[in-house]
Amino acid sequence: MATNYYELNRHIPLYDRADLVVIGGGPSGVAAAIAGARCGKKVILLEHTAQLGGMGTIGNVSIFMKVGNCTGIYREIIAEFAAAHLPNGHEEGLEHQFSPFRLRYYLNQKLERENVKVCYHTSFVSSIIVDKQMKAVIINSREGLRAVEGAVFLDCTGDARVAIESGASYTSGRESDGMTQPMTLMFMMQNTGEPVKPYLPEGCYYYDKPEDLPQGRHLYWERMGDGTLLVNMSRVKGNGAKIEDINYAEKECLKQAFSIAHYLQRNGFENYAISHVASQTGVRETNQLVGLYTLTEDDLTAGRRFTDVVAQTNYEIDIHSPDGSKVTDERHIDGYDIPYRCLVPVSVEGLLVAGRAISATHVAMSSMRIQATCYALGQAAGVAAAISIDSNCQLRDVSIDRLHEELRKQGVHFVQRPS
Numbered sequence: 001m002a003t004n005y006y007e008l009n010r011h012i013p014l015y016d017r018a019d020l021v022v023i024g025g026g027p028s029g030v031a032a033a034i035a036g037a038r039c040g041k042k043v044i045l046l047e048h049t050a051q052l053g054g055m056g057t058i059g060n061v062s063i064f065m066k067v068g069n070c071t072g073i074y075r076e077i078i079a080e081f082a083a084a085h086l087p088n089g090h091e092e093g094l095e096h097q098f099s100p101f102r103l104r105y106y107l108n109q110k111l112e113r114e115n116v117k118v119c120y121h122t123s124f125v126s127s128i129i130v131d132k133q134m135k136a137v138i139i140n141s142r143e144g145l146r147a148v149e150g151a152v153f154l155d156c157t158g159d160a161r162v163a164i165e166s167g168a169s170y171t172s173g174r175e176s177d178g179m180t181q182p183m184t185l186m187f188m189m190q191n192t193g194e195p196v197k198p199y200l201p202e203g204c205y206y207y208d209k210p211e212d213l214p215q216g217r218h219l220y221w222e223r224m225g226d227g228t229l230l231v232n233m234s235r236v237k238g239n240g241a242k243i244e245d246i247n248y249a250e251k252e253c254l255k256q257a258f259s260i261a262h263y264l265q266r267n268g269f270e271n272y273a274i275s276h277v278a279s280q281t282g283v284r285e286t287n288q289l290v291g292l293y294t295l296t297e298d299d300l301t302a303g304r305r306f307t308d309v310v311a312q313t314n315y316e317i318d319i320h321s322p323d324g325s326k327v328t329d330e331r332h333i334d335g336y337d338i339p340y341r342c343l344v345p346v347s348v349e350g351l352l353v354a355g356r357a358i359s360a361t362h363v364a365m366s367s368m369r370i371q372a373t374c375y376a377l378g379q380a381a382g383v384a385a386a387i388s389i390d391s392n393c394q395l396r397d398v399s400i401d402r403l404h405e406e407l408r409k410q411g412v413h414f415v416q417r418p419s
Contacts, residue, residue: 016149020043070086097223136150
């Protein structure tokens with residue numbers, strides 16, 4: 001008889017054990033791993049690609065946006081990786097275009113120095129839950145399925161994959177229809193110093209004027225001083241956590257990227273040739289955890305403060321239209337707090353979510369999704385996980401005073417704002 005599912009019953013070999021198991025090596029995962037290791041914990045970081053850094057490396061989103069939270073591990077990374085661009089104070093922002101290849105190498109060395117065990121090409125498959133407490137994760141590796149045990153697990157996948165698989169509640173997209181922000185494939189062009197022949201592959205689009213472009217605008221940066229142009233101009237609607245949507249986006253975004261480059265070569269960038277196309281399409285929004293608290297648009301616009309603050313940002317509300325139209329909702333804000341409770345699932349123990357998949361509404365996540373904020377959220381998650389182990393308490397019961405004290409020791413500075 002035909003069935004819509006299969007049941008898998010297998011004995012999975014144990015690969016390793018750790019105090020903290022971090023799933024996902026983007027900004028939040030990197031910071032979580034470093035923070036946990038500095039608290040004296042054995043940390044394993046599982047990354048499904050060959051690169052740490054997430055969208056900053058593999059996605060070629062190689063620019064740190066100007067936000068008012070250059071503090072903690074993020075500030076330390078800037079100091080080591082791009083010292084010339086380090087702001088004077090924690091409350092000052094920076095906007096720095098960088099080489100994704102250099103950042104990839106730097107992060108490899110950084111985590112090795114921090115005694116974090118990084119496992120590349122290890123994709124999350126499933127969670128092992130016993131009495132609502134996470135005990136292990138199953139991963140797909142180059143050696144097949146393996147299990148990794150831990151005391152605390154940190155979901156830094158960006159899609160809340162671990163949390164959802166573990167039974168946590170979640171939402172996707174805007175509240176009215178579930179649609180998410182569109183996807184973009186970043187690429188770089190290089191000034192060759194002489195005119196190049198514009199190249200348009202068969203089947204691509206001919207863009208004649210800015211209004212024809214996928215976003216209806218120019219959006220690029222050239223700040224490295226070596227003729228590197230970073231381009232963020234493609235746009236494909238869909239949810240990057242869905243099989244068919246991402247299948248379409250990978251093909252359509254690449255078609256748009258070549259078409260945009262051809263347009264630029266005819267409109268002011270006659271000396272520029274494509275030098276690098278990101279190996280995967282960038283995804284802005286997929287799933288959001290339902291946590292003990294959900295960050296809202298009102299929290300952002302009101303500049304709300306929380307006693308359990310773990311991250312701060314003043315990055316604008318920045319919503320690329322989910323229907324794929326050539327519109328972007330950009331609204332200035334003065335700054336706000338993100339509370340620890342946004343990282344804590346309601347119904348699963350032994351798990352925290354950090355990065356863009358924390359508990360937040362569609363509008364709120366459009367602001368907090370930036371790399372700098374994800375570093376801050378990851379650092380807080382790593383410290384909280386270590387404290388829960390030392391205190392033998394559930395993650396929801398971690399002492400906020402102790403969390404803040406340890407974050408201060410790790411260089412985190414919170415901006416004091418009026419209540």
